[in-house]
Amino acid sequence: MREPDIQQHDIQPGRLAVLDGPECWDLLRSQPVGRIAWSGSQGMSVVPVNYAVAEDEAIVLRTTPYSLLARDVADRDVAFEVDHVDAAHHEGWSVLVRGRCVRQRHTPEHPEPWVTGPRFLGLRIEARSVSGRRVLPATGSAAAAQSAVDAFFTA
Template sequence: MGEPEAYARFEPLPADEAGELLRTHRIGRVAWHGINGLLVLPVAYAWHDGVIAFRTAPGGALARLTEATEIAFEVDDFDVETGTGWAVLVRGVAQGVSSPDEEAEWQARLPEPWAPGPRDLVIRVDPVITTGRVVVRA
């Protein structure tokens, strides 16, 4: 008989590894309950000192997050060929950055957004719970 097929299982990611994955990636998804129901939108973000931030346009859907709002934020990476990957989920509170010094610091750290047009409004996400898991083959 041949080799038994590998099976996949989920394993939790330690908090330091989840933070490292957030630090090394640039695109994530923000989910929140908007005025017309649940929304999930991709953003170009930065992770620094345990905080996530991203830019948006003042008139866009994400601009509503300037007011303190509970959100979920996810970053993941999967390899379809090997059936492996990982996901990090952050649950926290998003709100607009109001301090000019903090805004300037984030503007210097943030990657360029994918969406066209000015994206001058900085939203920060203060994590409450961060979890992650990795899919491994055994």
Template sequence: MNPHDGFRELDRQECLGLLGTAPVGRIVHTRHALPAVLPVNFCLDADSAVLLRTAAESELAQAIDGVVVAFEADEVDARAHSGWSVVVTGRATVVTDPVEHGRLSRTGPRSWVASPQDVFIRIEPELVTGRELVGGRTRPPPRALRG
């Protein structure tokens, strides 16, 4: 990163700490050979894996099981021109172990939409990157109206 571009690179621990504060993120995957982005609620597991919960029959569950995806979360204050963004890249897998599914039913993310059968998707954090806007510019005062 350019040291004069107003951004500071975040280390892995800072990124994971910030992810833990975000209620919603975006999953990035491939759909019909094109990029697809969906907002999702999530949580981090004890091992820092990103956990999603979705309907077992959802297109998302079918599309990302066993493939590499990106997951992004951020916080932006447009007024203050500040914020951060974190991206986790790794393999997504549907949790199939019944014991693990039971544990995640108690501790994992809660669905915002009821489904007859939910699955948990785990994204292993192979690459974790982030940046924080530290050099936000303040807006110039509005010009006085001339009359």
């Protein structure tokens, strides 16, 4: 199947849709990496981390106890963001979790760290709020029309 021939000038501005809580949590579960943001000893910081969503809808991650992340975020408010972007079609979504980050008493089994070294300090973001947005394609756009034509001829 060939890729649709979509030119930048064919793409029309999309619509912004607000996501509900259950959809936000489903999207959070669908991605392995997000970004945690906090204000700490070096000012504002944002770092990518791999994570898991706990059964009780909290974000859990593992780090080394000597990291800036570990020193700065324990018992503090943080933001956690996950997104997915399709730049070619100007579509995507973003979910933002705000909450308190606490140290876990025991090293969580998940997520498995992606980097080497001792990552035995578990951190847990207890969500206070979760919100999300999705950029949807414009209805009737040239890009949508091209996709429909392509789907018809490849079926």
